[in-house]
Amino acid sequence: SMSRDAIEVLPALAGVGSLVPRPQAIPGLKSWDIVRVLPAGYCGGAVALPDGRIATSWSYQSGIFVHRKSDFRVEQVFLPNVSLSGAPLAVSHDGTQIVMGSSTHTSPPFTFSVVNLSTGQTTTIAAGSHAHRPCLAFSRDNQRIVSATYAGPSIWNLRESRLITGPGTPSNSQIRCVAWSPDESQAWTLNETDTFRAYRSTDLSPIPEHPLANEKFEWFALSDIKDSPYQTLAAIMSDGTVRLFGTRDWSVSKSFQLEEPGAMSYTLCAWSPDATRLAVAFNRFVEIWDVANATRLHRIKADVSTMVWREQHLLCLHSVDTSQAIDTANGKVTPISFALVSSPTAGDSALSEDGARLLAESSNRVIEMDAEQGLPIWRSDPRNISNVRYSTDRKNIAVQTWSHETQIWRTEDQKIIKSLPGSSATWSPDDRLLAIREGNGLVKLYDTASWEVTQEFQYQAGERNTMSWSPDGRYLAIRVIPKSAIHFWDTVERKLTSVDSFPENGSEIKQPWFEPKWRSNDRLLVPFAKKFFEVGPQLTTPTLRFGAYEVQGFDYHRERQQTVIVGGGGFDIRDEAGERVFNSLLRTWGPPQWLPDGRRFFTPAWWFGGYPARGYDVDTRQSLGCCFPFIGEESWLTIGPTGHYQGSEGIESEFLYVAEHLDGHQQTYTPAEFAKTFNWKNDPQQATFLKLVETREVKPLADKAKSP
Numbered sequence: 001s002m003s004r005d006a007i008e009v010l011p012a013l014a015g016v017g018s019l020v021p022r023p024q025a026i027p028g029l030k031s032w033d034i035v036r037v038l039p040a041g042y043c044g045g046a047v048a049l050p051d052g053r054i055a056t057s058w059s060y061q062s063g064i065f066v067h068r069k070s071d072f073r074v075e076q077v078f079l080p081n082v083s084l085s086g087a088p089l090a091v092s093h094d095g096t097q098i099v100m101g102s103s104t105h106t107s108p109p110f111t112f113s114v115v116n117l118s119t120g121q122t123t124t125i126a127a128g129s130h131a132h133r134p135c136l137a138f139s140r141d142n143q144r145i146v147s148a149t150y151a152g153p154s155i156w157n158l159r160e161s162r163l164i165t166g167p168g169t170p171s172n173s174q175i176r177c178v179a180w181s182p183d184e185s186q187a188w189t190l191n192e193t194d195t196f197r198a199y200r201s202t203d204l205s206p207i208p209e210h211p212l213a214n215e216k217f218e219w220f221a222l223s224d225i226k227d228s229p230y231q232t233l234a235a236i237m238s239d240g241t242v243r244l245f246g247t248r249d250w251s252v253s254k255s256f257q258l259e260e261p262g263a264m265s266y267t268l269c270a271w272s273p274d275a276t277r278l279a280v281a282f283n284r285f286v287e288i289w290d291v292a293n294a295t296r297l298h299r300i301k302a303d304v305s306t307m308v309w310r311e312q313h314l315l316c317l318h319s320v321d322t323s324q325a326i327d328t329a330n331g332k333v334t335p336i337s338f339a340l341v342s343s344p345t346a347g348d349s350a351l352s353e354d355g356a357r358l359l360a361e362s363s364n365r366v367i368e369m370d371a372e373q374g375l376p377i378w379r380s381d382p383r384n385i386s387n388v389r390y391s392t393d394r395k396n397i398a399v400q401t402w403s404h405e406t407q408i409w410r411t412e413d414q415k416i417i418k419s420l421p422g423s424s425a426t427w428s429p430d431d432r433l434l435a436i437r438e439g440n441g442l443v444k445l446y447d448t449a450s451w452e453v454t455q456e457f458q459y460q461a462g463e464r465n466t467m468s469w470s471p472d473g474r475y476l477a478i479r480v481i482p483k484s485a486i487h488f489w490d491t492v493e494r495k496l497t498s499v500d501s502f503p504e505n506g507s508e509i510k511q512p513w514f515e516p517k518w519r520s521n522d523r524l525l526v527p528f529a530k531k532f533f534e535v536g537p538q539l540t541t542p543t544l545r546f547g548a549y550e551v552q553g554f555d556y557h558r559e560r561q562q563t564v565i566v567g568g569g570g571f572d573i574r575d576e577a578g579e580r581v582f583n584s585l586l587r588t589w590g591p592p593q594w595l596p597d598g599r600r601f602f603t604p605a606w607w608f609g610g611y612p613a614r615g616y617d618v619d620t621r622q623s624l625g626c627c628f629p630f631i632g633e634e635s636w637l638t639i640g641p642t643g644h645y646q647g648s649e650g651i652e653s654e655f656l657y658v659a660e661h662l663d664g665h666q667q668t669y670t671p672a673e674f675a676k677t678f679n680w681k682n683d684p685q686q687a688t689f690l691k692l693v694e695t696r697e698v699k700p701l702a703d704k705a706k707s708p
Contacts, residue, residue, distance in 0.1 A: 013079040013660055017062035017587050019612065020643040021623035026678050032659040034639055036628070037074045038338055039065060040610025043317035045089035046308040047098065048273075049117070054308060054315065055098050057087055060589070060611050063658075064089065064100055064115055072338050076668045077658050080113035080124055087112075088135050088306075092142040097158070099145055101134035112136065112147065114158055120665035125161050135178040135189075146201070148178040148189045153204055155187070168204030171197065179222045182231045182247055186210075190217055194238060211250040218267040218282070222247075223275040232291075234278055236267050242280055244291070256294045258287060270307045270314070277328060279307055279314050286316055288328050298331040320610065348387045349604035349613065352394045355595040355690075359388045359397065360605060360613070360629040366399065367629050367636070368411070371595075371602075374627045374638030374646070374689030380414050382633075387424070391431045391448075398425040398434065406436050418451055424465065428473045433491070435467055435476050443467075443478070443489070457496055459487045466515035470522065471558065475537055477524050479516055486516070486526060488537040499535045502528070502542050514591045517556040517563075525563070527551045532563075532578070546578025553591030553603070560598035564618075566590065573618060586623060588614060595690065602690055605629055612639075615690040625689040638687050646684035 013033040020033045041060030048054050052069035066076035080100070087101045101112040112134060114123045134147040144164065147154050150173055154166030171191040179188050186207065187199045196217055198210035207213065218236040225231065232253065233245045240261025244254040261282060268281040277297070278289045281304040288298040303318040314326045315336065323336040350359045351371065358371045366380040366388055385407075387400035396417070397409040406425045408418040422436035422444070433454070434446045441461035444453045462480035469476055476489040485500040516526040522536045529551055533542040550567035557563075562581065563574040566588050573582040588603040589611055595601060605613040605628060615624030628637040631654055637647040645651075657674040660666050674680055 019626055019639050021641050024642040030660040030662060032657060033079055035077045035656050035658055037654055037656060038610055039320055042319055043305045044087055046306045046317050047089045047091035048308050048310050050095035057089055057100055064098055072336050078115045078122055078666055079658050080122060087133055090136040090138055092138045093140060094142055099136050101136055120667055122666055123161060135175045137178050137180055139184055146178055146180060146187045148175040150174055153187050153189055153199055166204045168199050169206050177220050190220055218264050219269050221269045221271055223271045225275055234269050236269055238264060254294050259299060268304060268307055272309050281307060300326060300333060350389050351593045352390045353392045361385055361388050362630040372691040374625055376636055391427045392429055393431055426467045428469050430473055437465060457489055468515045470518050472521045486535055497537050499540050514553055519556055525556055527554055555592050555594050557594040557598045564592045564601050566592050600690055627689045638689050640687040641693050644683045644686035646687040
């Protein structure tokens with residue numbers, strides 16, 4: 001009965017990042033979900049476990065991932081029941097518990113989850129104060145944690161899930177580091193303004209007389225020698241030196257100079273388990289130092305989001321394709337492979353005009369899929385391509401190559417029927433013209449019957465340029481970035497009209513790269529980072545339409561007269577006046593595309609294939625299926641909203657099941673183990689992508705209803 005009046009129904013396990021939004025009920029389970037074995041995004045946190053495994057968190061995937069010692073394959077996943085992704089991790093001193101804090105703006109305010117590795121129990125603690133990406137550290141008895149955010153530090157009792165004291169004095173900027181003092185009488189933090197602060201652990205009052213109070217560091221790390229009353233604090237200074245402070249009297253015991261520090265950025269440091277070596281990451285380099293002799297052992301180029309030691313190896317973790325292990329004994333660098341099949345970069349996606357077919361490309365292949373069923377129709381052989389666009393009738397495809405050529409493929413057999421110069425192409429609504437942009441702002445309009453140039457014009461090009469036709473095919477609009485200009489070519493009068501007086505003219509950061517959308521035959525909706533303007537061939541003074549929290553993609557449906565805006569972790573539906581009709585917490589990415597019915601939209605696959613294409617039913621506020629068009633060069637996977645799947649042969653090696661049992665503990669299963677344990681029978685016929693699937697009685701909200 002509650003679901004009839006629900007604003008939005010979110011999954012029980014992975015929250016807004018779930019691949020199975022409404023899992024089919026299975027006796028003996030509270031809930032379950034499917035997780036790809038290949039993480040997505042950047043590594044936000046990593047800790048080493050006593051048995052040699054490591055645990056990680058990733059920026060575009062909910063959960064804590066535990067990797068095998070032998071080959072880094074994911075063997076265990078824990079899914080907090082809120083959106084937790086890419087956040088720093090902390091492991092208890094006995095290695096039995098992992099804590100991870102909330103990382104997203106769409107999570108409940110300041111939430112963190114504690115996982116017991118031996119029992120699989122997950123405890124979620126909501127603190128109630130608004131904070132983001134807390135840094136966390138366990139006490140020696142493993143019963144307390146200190147958490148630190150810009151709202152101030154707090155100390156928590158994990159056994160009772162309650163706040164002991166805090167929050168302390170706010171830092172007013174994001175926290176980089178937190179640690180207990182060796183005797184746990186103090187908590188130390190470092191914020192993004194590089195300021196070190198010390199607090200009394202009894203009441204978290206600041207200690208202004210601390211010897212390092214208000215010192216400027218880039219990062220600090222405390223050595224962790226078991227049962228030692230004194231430790232060494234390593235601090236990266238802004239001038240490129242590293243100083244080692246003894247916590248007994250805060251004297252500097254060692255100091256060494258980093259090579260070519262320049263303007264310090266991407267700074268981290270981490271002690272080896274025996275505290276004899278120190279790893280320092282900065283400016284996309286890693287230096288390994290012998291602490292006793294203050295000598296540099298190795299200097300290695302590496303992208304690093306987080307570092308963790310495992311015996312003599314330093315693991316430098318970044319994205320799934322740029323992580324590496326350094327043997328500090330000899331400096332040998334080995335790439336880390338997190339999956340047997342690494343997904344290629346998921347590039348451009350395009351929906352056909354009738355919404356029946358979907359094109360996706362991965363920098364060297366194109367795949368056409370049945371949009372409703374999520375089934376591949378064909379997959380091209382490897383070619384050097386970068387962008388794809390259907391003709392309106394779906395008979396041809398304009399394909400851009402990396403050699404600045406536009407190829408016209410016949411859809412049914414992918415045969416190249418014409419090659420034309422230019423690096424960007426778009427079909428007119430009636431398919432009679434194809435606009436192709438060549439270098440230096442030259443645009444040519446080709447008659448698609450003869451492939452002769454019928455019109456051409458010149459405009460002042462920028463670094464990024466997008467083209468789109470008006471619904472009646474009279475005007476071609478070109479957006480130029482970073483110049484904030486819109487050019488309109490009138491194909492009837494053969495005249496160019498330019499608009500370059502946007503109030504937010506300037507920074508490229510304020511100008512999303514995706515194309516504007518036509519609201520009518522002579523009105524164009526133009527996005528900036530937080531505002532939408534309307535212009536046209538006759539409306540040359542931009543008119544502010546409405547504001548937005550963040551814009552990472554949008555689409556406008558002319559019949560429904562609604563705009564879908566992706567950004568800030570979720571998406572908005574706006575009416576014609578710009579009023580919010582609905583705001584969803586569902587995590588999406590990339591420019592959304594409406595289907596013709598105005599009820600559904602989809603967002604494309606993204607980030608090395610680790611983030612799927614997704615469908616959404618706006619009328620019932622429910623997710624549809626999700627699809628991975630590219631897993632490796634030949635594989636694919638479609639998961640329906642209730643958890644049934646279909647895919648290429650052997651696709652079961654690319655995902656795991658996470659099940660929450662009735663007593664609350666979570667357990668990870670391979671597909672074969674899951675089917676056997678719960679007598680689960682997968683039905684590929686129910687594994688649909690954009691097909692409307694009514695799986696719950698959710699009363700559609702009126703179009704003008706507003707979210708609370």
